[in-house]
Amino acid sequence: MEGAIHAAREVHAGYLFLIPLFPLIGAALNATLGATLQKRFGRGAVHGIALAAVFASLAVAARAIWEVASQGNGVVLTQTLWPWIGFQWHGLSLSLPFAFAVDRLTVVMLFVVTFVGSLIHVFSTGYMQDEKPYWRFFAWMNLFMFAMLVLVMGDSFLMMFVGWEGVGLCSYLLISYYYEEPDKAAAGMKAFVVNRIGDFAFIAGMALLLWALVGTWQDGRFVADAGAQAPTLVFREVEARLHDDAFREAFLAKTAWGVPVVTLCCILFFFGACGKSAQIPLYVWLPDAMAGPTPVSALIHAATMVTAGVYMVARLNFLYVHSQTAMTVVAVVGALTALFAATIGFFQTDIKKVLAYSTVSQLGYMFVGVGVGAFSAGIFHLMTHAFFKACLFLGSGSIIYALHHRQDLKDMGGLRRVLPATYWTFLASTVAIAGIPGTSGFFSKDEILWRAFDNGQTLVAGEVIWFLGAVAAMFTAFYMTRLAALTFFGTPRADEHTLHHAKEYKRMTVPLWVLGGLALVGGVVGVPQALGGSNRFEHFLEPVFAWSGERLVWLSEEGQAHGGGLHSHAGEVALMAVAVLLAVAGILAAIRIYRTYRSPEDEARLYGAGVHKVVFNKYFVDEGYWAGVIRPFLALTRAAGAFDKRVIDGIVNLCGHATKVTAWLNGGIDRVFVDGTVNALAAAAIEAGQRARRLQTGRLQAYVTGVIVGLSGLAVLVYALGRG
C-alpha cells in the first residue's frame, strides 16, 4: 500500500559525521586552549577557531543539503558510526547504533542551524569583543552547534535526546555566561530546571513507546506480543512499522491506564517540547534566559534550540497523526501560548524581554501549524522565524552594544540616525513578523492560520484556533510596532556622549543585512497556490510528511470530524485579507499611541492601571509558580528534611546508641577480664622486680661477700662432683 510509495531510499553518506564534528573540535580547542590562545595571540585566534569550525560545518552541510535536494523523492542520507546500545530484555534485544540520518526535514534544520548559526558567530565577534572570557563564549557556542546538529541529525529518539540534553546544557552555560551576577546565574538554573521537567516527560514518552512497540503490560507484568520484532527507537524503523496495517491496528489499540498509548506517548513528547520550546505551562524560563549575551538569545533562544520542540513534533508526525487528542492538545496549547505571550509583550520595558515573549508567541504559531497537521507550514514558519527573529535579536544586540549594555526602552528612542543599518534591518524584520504581505512572515503565518481554519482533525473547531491565532497576529503587529517606535523614532533619550560614540561595526552589520534581507524575501520559497505560487517549500518536504498527510485525510473522513468549510483558494485569500487587515490595524494603533514616548506610568494611565499592572507583571505567573509550585515544593523538601532529621536520624542515632551500649559492655568485659589478666601479670612482674631490687644494695662488701660465698659454694660443688 502507501508504504511502497514512501519507502525512503537510504544512501550512505560517509561525510555526515563531519557536520557536528567540526564544531565539537572547535569547542574542545577553545575550551582547553582558549584562555592561553587569547592571552598570547589575542581574540582573533579564539574566534578564528570558532568561525572556521562553524563555516566548515556549514560547507559540509551544504553538500548534504545539495545531495538531498538534488536527488529524487525520499532520499535519506545515513551514516552509522558505531553500535551504541544493545541489551536483552524479556527475550527481546534492543540494539541502537550511533547514527545520523538526513532527510528533507533535517535538511531544512541543517540549513537554519548552520547558516543562521554562522552569521550569529560572525556577529558575536563584534558584540563580544570587550568581554574578558571571550574564549568561554565561543567554546560554548561551538558546543551548542554540535549538540544542535546531533539533535537534528540523530536518526533515533535516543540520538535526538543526546542533542536535546546537550543544547539544554549549552543553553544553561550561556545564559549563566555572566555567572558573577547572581540573578543571571539564577536565570540559567531556572532554564535548566524547567527544561529538566520537560525532559523527564520526553524520557517517559520514549520508554512508553519502546515497550508499546513490542508488547503490553498485563497486571503489572510485561508480555511481549506474539511474533514481535526487535524493539527499536530509530525514527525510520518506527515509521516503517506503522506503515504495516496489521501492526498499526494492534499498536493503536493498546492502552495504558485507559488511554491509548499513542496519545499518551505524543502528549508526553509534547510536554517535553513545551519545556524546550517554551510553551504554556513551561514557558517561564525563556524570558529569564535573556540574561545571557544577546547573540545567545538570537541563536539559542530564538532561531534554533527553542524550535527543537517544533522539529520534534514534525519529526514524529507519523505518531501524532494517529492521535486526534494529542494533535488537539498541541494546537490549542500553541494557540493559547501565541495569544497569551503576545499580550505580555505589550508593556515590557526591556527590549529583549519584548522579543523573548514574541518568540514564545511565535513558537506557539509553529505548534498550531504542526498541531493541525500542517507540518510543513510549521517548519516553514520555523525557518522564516529564524531569519526575522535572529535579525531582531541581533539588532537589539547592536543597540545594546551601542548604548553600553543598557536595554531599557526608556534609554532608547531616535536611534534611526545613529544606527542606520540596525534600523533598516530591524524594520524589515518587524514588517516580516507583523505579517505584511510579501514578507516571509506573511507567507508562513498565513499558511498556518489558513490550515488551522481549514483543518478537520482537531477536536476544537479550527475556527476557534484560527481566531486565537489571528488576534495574536494583531497583537504581534501592535507590540512590534511599539517596540520599533520606542527604539528608533522620537527624540533620543540616551545622553549625548553615548550617542556620539555609538557606532556599528561591519562584523555586526553584515549578518544583520543578510538576515534582514531573508526576513523580507525568504518567504518566496513558500508562496501558496492561492496567490499564484507553487509552495515549493511544502513540495520539498512532501516526501517526509506525505504518508502522515494521507493518514490525516483518511482519519478525518472516517471520524467525521468537523471538516472546515472553505476548501477553496478564495477562502484562503479572504482569510489572508482578514489577517492582513488585523495586522495593519495593530500597526496603525501602535503608531498612533506611540508617536511620542510613553513611559510605563503613561501606559498605566492609558490602558487602565489594573490591566497594566496585571500584564506588566506577566499575569503574575512567576509569582503563581512561586506560591503554587516552588513554595510547596520547598515546604515538602523542608518536611522531608525534618523527617530525615527527626525520624531517620533518630533511627540512626538509636542504632548508634545501641552500638555504644554494646561497646560499653564489651569494653567492661575487656577491662575486667582480659585487662585484669594482663595487669595481674604485669603487677606480679613489678612485685618480683621490687623484691629483687633489694638485692642490689650498692654495698661493695655485700657483693664481695656474695662472690666469696658463691665461689666457696662452687668450690665445694666441684670438689663434691669431682669426688663423685
Added chain:
Amino acid sequence: MHVTLTHFLVLAAALFVLGLINLATRRNAIGVLLGVELILNAANINLVAFSRYGVGGIEGHAFAVMVIALAAAETVVALAIVLAIFHHYRTVDVDEVSRMKE
C-alpha cells in the same frame, strides 16, 4: 728444707685469702684496692710457681709480667676514680658511695 711447689701454693692461697678478707671487710676504697692487689699478686705467685715447677718455659713469667702491668694500669684508673669520688662526696667510704643502685 727444700722449697717445693706446695709451699708456693700455700703462700699464694694465704695471700689470696688475706686479699679477699681485706676486700670484704675494708670500708675505705683505697683499702679495697689494696685487697685487689693482694689477690692479683697471689695469682702471680701461682703463675710463676707453676711455670717453674710444672710446665717449664717462660709463659708463666710472661703472664705474670702482663698481670703486673695490668694491675698497674687498673690501679691508676681506680685511683683516679677514687679521687673523683672523693672530690664529689668528700669521702672514700664505699658504703656512702652507693648512688648507682638507684
